[in-house]
Amino acid sequence: MATRALLAVISASPNRCFISPSRIKILQSSTSSSSVHFHRHSRKIHRIARSYSSDSDSSVLQPPDVSRLAQTARISLTPAEIEECETKIRRVIDWFGQLQQVDVNSVEPAIRAEMDGGNLREDAPETFENRDSIRASIPSFEEAYLKVPKILNKE
Amino acid sequence: MSTTLLRTFQPNQFSLLGTSLLRRRRSNNFSVRFCGSQTTTTHEAKQSSPTRVAPKNHKSNKLDEILRDYEAVIGIETHVQLSTLTKAFCSCSNNYGSYPNTSICPVCMGLPGALPVLNSKVVEFGVRLGLALNCDLSLKSKFDRKQYFYPDLPKGYQISQFDIPIASGGYVDLDIPLEFGGGHRRFGITRVHMEEDAGKLLHSDTGDYSQVDLNRAGVPLLEIVSEPDMRSGIEAAEYACEMQRIARYLGVSNGNMQEGSLRCDVNISIRPIGQAEFGTKVEIKNLNAFSAISRAIDYEISRQALLYNQGKADQIVTETRLWEEGAQKTVTMRKKEGLADYRYFPEPDLPEVILTKEYVDSIRASLPELPEAKRRRYEAMGLGMQDVLFLANDVSVAEYFDAVIGKGAEVKLAANWIMSDIAAYLKNEKLSINDIKLTPQELAELIAAIKDGTISGKIGKEILFELLAKGGTVKGMIKAKDLVQITDPVEIEKMVIQVVSENPKQLEQYRSGKTKLQGYFAGQIMKMSKGKANPGLLNKILLEKLNAKD
Secondary structure, X not given: OHHHHHHHHHHHOOOOOOOOHHHHHHHHHHHOOOHHHHHHHOOOHHHHHHOOOOOOOOOOOOOOOHHHHHHHOOOOOOHHHHHHHHXXXXXXXXXXHHHHOOOXXXXXXXXXXXXXXXXXXXXXXXXXOOHHHHHHOOOOEEOOEEEEEOOOOOO | OHHHHOOOOOOOOOOOOHHHHHHHHHHHHOHHHHHHHHHHHHOOOOOOOOOOOOOOOHHHHHHHHHHHHEEEEEEEEEEEEOOOOEOOOOOOEOOOOOOOOOOOOOOOOOOOOOOOOOEHHHHHHHHHHHHHOOOEEOOEEOOEXXXXXXXXXXXXXXXXXXXXXXXXXXXXXXXXXXXXXXXXXXXXXXXEEEEEOOOXXXXXXXXXXXXXXXXXXXXXXXXXXXXXXXXXXXXXXHHHHHHHHXXXXXXXXXXXOOOOOEEEEEEEEEEEOOOOOOOOOEEEEEEOOHXXXXXXXXXXXXXXXXXXXXOOHHHOOOEEEEEEOOOOEEEEEEEOOOOOOOOOEEOOOOOOEEXXXXXXXXXXXXXXXXXXHHHHHHHHOOOOHHHHHHHHHOHHHHHHHHHHHXXXXXXXXXXXXXXXXXXXXXXXXXXXXXXXXXXXXXXXXXXXXXXXXOOOHHHHHHHHHHHHHHOOOHHHHHHHOOOOOEOOHHHHHHHHHHHHHHOHHHHHHHHOOOHHHHHHHHHHHHHHOOOOEOHHHHHHHHHHHHHOOO
């Protein structure tokens, strides 16, 4: 969860950049217990997300607003953690800023990074054997279902 | 996320006769109003015909009036759940109705370290549908992550296609049924893209919690986005019907709306006729029947027009509304504060999707005859539009009909048998045409036997039901039951003479002017022949005998 949440934080930043796995550790300690609670905040996402929808392509990179990003990713951070993250995320963003300065006018854009292509899967079912332990790790599981707070409206 | 809203299931099922059932139901109550709304597509206000039957429901009158001043602009997003054996990105089985939370694995549960691998069938189905909708295919497309938080989405994002869908820029052709004004329409298809479904949320009536079943999480979908080309509820419903038909013809989905395998979200705005720019758009969800689509749109047109007429157009806001089947109205579900920001970015765990020209060509070559081509072919055979629409509606019925005429049966006769007696039988017995024991070969035999006079039409009908239920051959049954029609005039004459002589009283009455008694005599003779006498010959000989002055 924390991994994913951080990816979401990063992707929420204006230039949609990535971060190397080693940096993911930053937030892990503070969020490892929050995976079940993500739905509690689900109504707040919209207002926050909106402020990022009008990003321009300007090469000047905005400094990160960590508390907003944390909210967007449903992560609770203490002011101290926000401060700590801000410096680190800013460093990453600055690094992407350097990348953006590279002149790529003569390079044909790649829609994806090079990967081994053609690795499609046959449409043949296979049961994952260890389903019990997946279900056992669900914090609130009752009568065959995941139990979550009642949510009728998205966002 | 329409998926979460389909928790209300309608008890009545659309079976074989999907559209015709809908058509019939509508034509009872709503045909007047649909004909009315049909006129809007010509972009001009039309006077309603004075000879028209007064509508039962005064709301329909109101809608006609509204549509003299306003035009509705409608676009539809259709989610087609694919009938693959496995999910889109993992090997979990894709099986509707499995015990909750059993078809799960680390990939679809979004556990750390699990990596998605694309199901080749999803690409194939995407290409099939894209080609069927006359789209341009992207030989290189990619997946993106669409991020939002909701309990039915374990990963916190949906794998979808954002800026490069697999197919785009197509169109679909369809025919509007005659009872709704008829006519041929072409609606634009903006795009078709591949994505995964979310889990299913069940909301308990009591208690303050909801339940999640993640068997559906990761099941493959194709989302079809239409251009805003539709102008009435009936056009929108027919568009949705055609999407279902195409999905079923292609075999990419069972298209079952009640199970949520075909889900439509409608975007609708109205504008004063003549105005170029669109009005404020409202989205309607929870439409799990074709009739709901057209009725929800009609309701929405009325609601928005009322606000316009009252000078409250500013109260039409960008929002998502829910169709309430019970109350037959739409209600606010959520107001949108602006464009949702899903923070799309390229899915780093999946490579781009590359299609070769050879691959596309091989799929193009394997496409079946599609509904539109079938309708045009049936029309060219001389069938009327009502027959054409009925036969082409269901791919199994169309295949059956094609097989019957393939065996040499006369086109119109084959259509009549399928549309009347066989359809009635299927409806009564709640069967699909694939369940009947009567083979296309034998139906062709039956039609031929009646046509060449071997058996009478009446007897043909009688043995039809036995053939439908038990199977067997027409020839065998005719022989076993001694059903061959009596066409020998001498034999018929014998029976005529006997019946006439046994009824002297009726004969006298007939000859004194009560000529209606001919029917009585004919009935008696037919009874004597066990229904086998050729009716034409019988009546000819009977008349001669009755009118003979002996």
